[in-house]
Amino acid sequence: MRQFWDSPYDNMMSHLLSPSDFGTSLKDLNIVAMLRNFWEQKQVKGSDSQSEDSVKGSVSQSEGLLLYESAPSPGPPYICYVTLPGGSCFGNYKECETQAEARRDAARVALMNSLVNELPSRLITPLFITHSLQEAASASTVSVEDACDPSTSIGTYCLLLQSYTGRTMLEFQEGMTVFQLLHWNGTLKVLRERQCSRQSVIGYYSQRELDASMRSSMALDWLGRERQTPRLLRMELRVAQRELDVARRHGNELRFYKEKTEILSLALTDVLPNVISLAFIKLFYKARHWRLYSQA
Structure with missing residues (x-):
């Protein structure tokens, strides 16, 4: 980790975060190129480390x-x-007068978060997990001993953290986005009612990418709710758009909020894959739940 900070990125970080001459220093930096270069170098380092089975x-x-x-x-x-x-x-997060300025500002926010994510404190370690579980137990008035029981909420949180040991908080957040959406969409509640174990749900969805198929399945659920409660989709979309805007203005990670708006927009426009019928998608979605149920 130390060799990362012995690179030109330590100077980059000081430029990005220095309060003095902030506007001038940013104009002198090609932020978009720097972000691309950061991830290209990270890719090379990741490939080298992967050959040593260390990352x-x-x-x-x-x-x-x-x-x-x-x-x-x-x-x-x-x-x-x-x-x-x-x-x-x-x-x-700034108000930008041109699209190029907005692109540069988005790249700057992403670069700052990417750099901070490389700090040792952002790595998920056994000590980090212990402290996180203690904080979670204190905040929710549950016993930290329940972390050993995967059927409890804190036990599920412990299981998720342990599955990301050795990885970073940004990677953990990327994985949790899927589960946030499943909770928001009501899918986790359905799986509980079907008596699917938490281990089987985590194991299944940890291996799945957030792709067009999953978005379409969630959009179908919201279409069903819209039929029962007209104009629900428009109301939910307005809420999601406000959440996205607030999170963006605070410089937060946005994928959860952005995915919500896209799923709701997909449901509103009723744009589902033309090559697959609505009935087939419903059958596929039910079969997926049944497969989880049978593995429980």
Whole structure:
């Protein structure tokens, strides 16, 4: 870890965080290129470490390493999002008069979070897990001894943390986004009612990527709710958009909020894969739950 900070990135961090001459120093930096260079170097280091079996996971190939998206807007202020290789998403928190400025500001927020994520304190270790469980137990008035029981909420949290031992908090957040969406969408409640064990749910969804199939399944659920409660989708979308805007202005990680808006927008426009019928998707979704139930 130390050799990382012995690189030019220590100077980069001081430029990004220094309160003196802040605006001028940023103008002299090509933030977009620096962010790309950071992740390219991280990819090379990850490949080298992987050959030694010392680091879990790897980042994507350099092609399409970062994804920039500009929110539709007839004029300023403009909004831009950048998605990192693992799926974490950040956006510009300043009001930007041009799309290029919004892109640079989003890259700066992403770069600062990427750099901070390399600090030793962001690594999930057994000591970190112990402290996190103690804090969680204190905040929720449950016993920390319950962490040994995977059927409890703190036991589930312990199981999730342990599965990310040796990885960073940003990677942990990327994995938790799936479970946040499953909780928000009501899927976890359905699985509990079907008596699926928490271990089987974690094991299954930890191996699944947040892809178009999962988004379509969640959009189907919201379509069903819309039929029961008209205009529910529009209300939920407005709430999700406000949450996304607030999180962006605070410089927070945005994927959970952004995925919510995209899933609700998908449900509103009723845009589901044309090559698969609605009935087939429903059968597929039920079969997936049944497979989890049978593994419980």
